[in-house]
Amino acid sequence: MTKSDIAWSQVVxxxxxxxxxxxxxxxxxxxxADLVQETLLRLVMKVRGGSFQxxxxxxxxxxxxxxxxxxxxxxxxxxxxxHVVDPDQVADERAGAEGDQKRLLRRAxxxxxxxxxxxxxxxxxxxxxLAEIAALLDVPVGTVKSHVHRAxxxxxxMLRETHAGER
Amino acid sequence: xxxxxxxxxxxxxxxxxDRPTEKELRGWQAATLAAxxxxxxxxxxxxxxxxxxxxLGAAGAWNAPRGEEPCLNTYSQKxxxxxxxxxxxxxxxYVKLD
Numbered sequence: 409m410t411k412s413d414i415a416w417s418q419v420v421x422x423x424x425x426x427x428x429x430x431x432x433x434x435x436x437x438x439x440x441a442d443l444v445q446e447t448l449l450r451l452v453m454k455v456r457g458g459s460f461q462x463x464x465x466x467x468x469x470x471x472x473x474x475x476x477x478x479x480x481x482x483x484x485x486x487x488x489x490x491h492v493v494d495p496d497q498v499a500d501e502r503a504g505a506e507g508d509q510k511r512l513l514r515r516a517x518x519x520x521x522x523x524x525x526x527x528x529x530x531x532x533x534x535x536x537x538l539a540e541i542a543a544l545l546d547v548p549v550g551t552v553k554s555h556v557h558r559a560x561x562x563x564x565x566m567l568r569e570t571h572a573g574e575r
Numbered sequence: 576x577x578x579x580x581x582x583x584x585x586x587x588x589x590x591x592x593d594r595p596t597e598k599e600l601r602g603w604q605a606a607t608l609a610a611x612x613x614x615x616x617x618x619x620x621x622x623x624x625x626x627x628x629x630x631l632g633a634a635g636a637w638n639a640p641r642g643e644e645p646c647l648n649t650y651s652q653k654x655x656x657x658x659x660x661x662x663x664x665x666x667x668x669y670v671k672l673d
Contacts, residue, residue, distance in 0.1 A: 432590070448606065510590060534584065
C-alpha cells in the first residue's frame with residue numbers, strides 16, 4: 409500500500425459517516441450508502457484530475473459540494489424509478505426500523521424549502537463550519553445564519569404540531 | 576462569528592447516530608483505491624500519446640512551406656485561371672476582421 413492509498417483510506421473513514429447521515433435524511437439507508445460511494449469516487453477522480461484547490465477550501469467542504477450534486481441527481485433518478493417521492497411516505501416506511509424522533513425530524517426537514525433545507529442538511533455534518541457552508545452555497549455567512557435561525561424555528565413548529573396532533 | 580447553533584446541533588444529533596458498517600467502509604475504501612489505480616493505469620499511455628503529438632506537431636511545423644509573412648490585417652492570393660481566353664490572373668485580397 410502506498411502513502412497515497414493510506415491517505416485515501418483515511419479520507420474515506422473520516423468523511424463517510426457525515427456523508428451517510430447527510431444522504432440518509434432524504435434517502436433510505438441502501439440508497440444513501442450507494443450515494444456515499446458515488447460521492448467518494450467522484451471526489452477521488454476530481455482530486456486526481458487537479459480540480460481540488462486546498463487554498464480555496466477544505467477537502468470536506470469540496471466533498472460536500474460533490475455530495476449536493478449527487479443528492480440532486482439521486483433525487484431525480486429515485487423519482488424516475490418510484491415515479492413519486494413523497495417524503496412522508498418514505499419516512500413512514502422507515503418508522504419500523506427507526507426511532508420516532510428521528511422519523512419526525514426527517515419528515516420535518518423534508519418539508520423545509522430551498523436554502524433552509526440545504527443549510528440544515530449540511531449542518532448534519534458537525535465538522536462543517538458556517539463559513540464553509542456559506543462558501544458551498546455561494547451566499548454570505550449572514551444569509552446562512554438567518555436561514556439557520558428560520559429553519560430551526562420552522563422545525564420546532566413542525567415538531568410541536570406533530571406532537572400536538574398525535575396526542 | 577462563525578458559530579454553530581448549539582440548540583439546533585442538539586436536534587440534529589438524532590440524525591448522526593447511524594455510522595457505516597465496517598463492511599461498507601472497506602467496500603468504499605476498496606472502490607476509491609481502485610479508482611486511484613485506474614487513473615495511474617492510463618497515465619503512461621496518455622503521456623506517450625502526448626509526446627507523439629508534440630513530435631508530430633514539431634515535424635509538421637519544420638516541414639511547413641515558408642513564404643512571405645502576410646501583412647497585419649490583409650493577405651492576398653494569386654489565382655491563375657486556366658482555360659481562360661484572356662489568360663488573366665486574378666488577385667484576391669482578403670481582409671481579416673479582428
